Amino acid sequence: MSTLIINNFTKMKFNLTYFILFIILFLIEIGIAYFLHTGFIRHTFGDFLVVIMLYCFLKSFIDFTPVKTAIYVLLIAYTIEILQLTPFLKWLNLQNNTLANTVLGHTFHTNDLWAYTIGMLTVIFIEFMFNKSNSQPSQ
Numbered sequence: 001m002s003t004l005i006i007n008n009f010t011k012m013k014f015n016l017t018y019f020i021l022f023i024i025l026f027l028i029e030i031g032i033a034y035f036l037h038t039g040f041i042r043h044t045f046g047d048f049l050v051v052i053m054l055y056c057f058l059k060s061f062i063d064f065t066p067v068k069t070a071i072y073v074l075l076i077a078y079t080i081e082i083l084q085l086t087p088f089l090k091w092l093n094l095q096n097n098t099l100a101n102t103v104l105g106h107t108f109h110t111n112d113l114w115a116y117t118i119g120m121l122t123v124i125f126i127e128f129m130f131n132k133s134n135s136q137p138s139q
Contacts, residue, residue: 047115
């Protein structure tokens, strides 16, 4: 794997494992969007998964710590959710675009913020457990 340092702050490094996880989650999200139109899985579990998908996408290319990546993902997700309080799709002339409405949403829900947060807490927990088990010496 090659490493590229930009401005001495960001390490760009391709990570195949995270990219494969991103692709799997992306396909699951497409399935949810295509086959389910209402209910818990569409509205809550989909939001839980979408931040994990975005996390995996970022970790595919940027070598940040799990906490730093999770914070960036939450900032992106919260910003998009808060923008749903405004007619931002109309401002972008995308109000009739099905893909934009599906990806960016158009209705603010506080439950979505909770789903995003729980998704990132889940990722941090998994990363912590995985890193902890990999750092223990063999017996």
